[in-house]
Amino acid sequence: MLEPAELSARRRRGGELLRSADPPAGDLAVLSTFNLDLLPPFLAEALDRHGVARRLWLAGFDQLAPAIANPASELYARAPGDVLLVPAPEDLLAPLYDGTGAPGLAQERVAELRAQVETLLERLPGATIQVAVMGAEHAPAEHLLAPSAPGRGQAALAVLDAGLRALDALDPRVVVADFDWTARSAGRAALQDPRLWYLGRMRLNHAGHALLADVVAAGLAAQHGVGRRKVLAVDLDDTLWGGVVGEVGPAGIGIGEEGVALAFQDLQRALVRLHDSGVLIVLCSKNDPEYALAAFDHSAMVLRREHLVATRVNWRDKATNLRELADELDLALDSFVFLDDSPREREWVRQALPMVCVPELPADPTDRPGFVSRAPWFRTLHVTEADRTRGASYQAQGERRRAQASAGSFEAYLASLEQRLTIEPVTEATVPRAAQLCQRTNQFNLTTRRHTHAELEQMLADRATEVVTLSVADRFGDSGITGLAITVCEGPEAELETLLLSCRLLGRRVEDAFLAVLARRARDRGARTLVGRYEPTERNRQVADFYAERGFAPAGERRWRLDLEAAMPEAPPQLTVEEPAHA
């Protein structure tokens, strides 16, 4: 990177060249998708230094497409000998950053740019067309770590960049200026030391090794589901929007497309990206609820009511509200992250609820979108189907609670849910979700074996081992795959090596129906006894007596046995079970 003194020298000299009474003859037209108004002095200086001085003309802000399309535009009137196109991936692929991009968007954008270059070649005979490959500063969803994850958007960015880099194949008059590659080299220079390479064959310096270590550790933690939180609780005033809604009114909040209001909107975009990958977004704010929620009708709001799983907007203290939110969602407080602009509120929650993650939200709102999208709290490798629907599923949970309140007897409530269980052997397609459940399920998990994707795939090939998944649908929605069992058969004995359920399913007797089916499947495979184990962790105390309460006889330490010839566990009659055969 250049020193500040060199930068100002270049800028000063460029300014003098731009003001020169005797400008160079040829024109260079600059067309970009973003503001490049600070470029001309640097460009004039660099062109002069390289012996290719040109008179500069910048089409206005975001005039790239219209200037090329319109044959009567000022661009063509000037008939420049050289044209520079500077498209930013963030602009071309904006729908990806909004989470609405369709597959194939990058290919479409490349085709459009190719057509634009062809138009220029045709309408400006003899002119050189230079295309800058800018690269993106960040991917649409940095918390999805796998470069191949579609939601991350990195693959689409690569398609776009590769397409731009290949544009010089169109015509010898097309030149590609690879800013992205040069910027990457400049960044990497800080991560290596040529002396270490020549004297020790080391490709990285301390900073490089530290960065590699962080990337590796983040990937491994994501693979094993360690450290991923589930809920993001956000404050409203000056966090989700600028200003205090109680003072400026729902229509007057700072949210929009310009200035700092755009930074609040981008923060909301980051929250919606998190929501789309299964993070539960909840509100925790000191406000008048009616007034504050009315702000969600503001047309510039990107985070909408449908993204919210639960809200506590009132005048009580925030620690109490967070406790209630945890109860409502049936999730532990250590799966919460709390975002608030007020240092006082943050400190209060930190002291009252040390298990809640309370990050130091940057004081400047323009620093916050990047801060939130790069934060480690919700990192994962891929988004699973269950991640995508988790928000809706927790909203349905709330409706179920209300149904329970009105149904009277528990049996009547169970019947009213119309629960349908689907229990089927795991397949190649469902292994990723099965592995995710092994990694993330803490409370209703009898043995807490953290099987990985690769281990589960090995089990698929093992005839003695049966891995089955459970999904539950009811009249409020479909939970997707939320339970898993691994049964290992050895002669007349079958053992439940793994038995786990998402805690969302608890209290609906799903576990009893699941166990009944597992016992029957074991008997069908020739087992005469079914063995269950409980291996205690900090989080699974609630299932310590699971087998004892279901007629299993003690058989050693934390081990129980059920004689399948004497009695089979019964499924509650209100639940229906389907067991699709697999191909």
Next chain:
Amino acid sequence: MRERLRDVMATVFEVPVSDIPDDADSVTMPGWDSLRHLELMLELEMSFGVRIPADQVPELTSVGAIEDALRDHGAG
């Protein structure tokens, strides 16, 4: 300078400062192998705010040689 140098060496070689004699060199000092040597050079650069050119790195294999080099590079 000698004290700071011995502090840095003690950190890199993971031994008490008292185990770093004033005439320590790579032949007599246990653990002063080529990897530790590169680590030591990087630590010295950070600690003394100097840059040691590549051709000098292999030569700085004793307390005396390191001290001379640091002084030449203007370290305080």
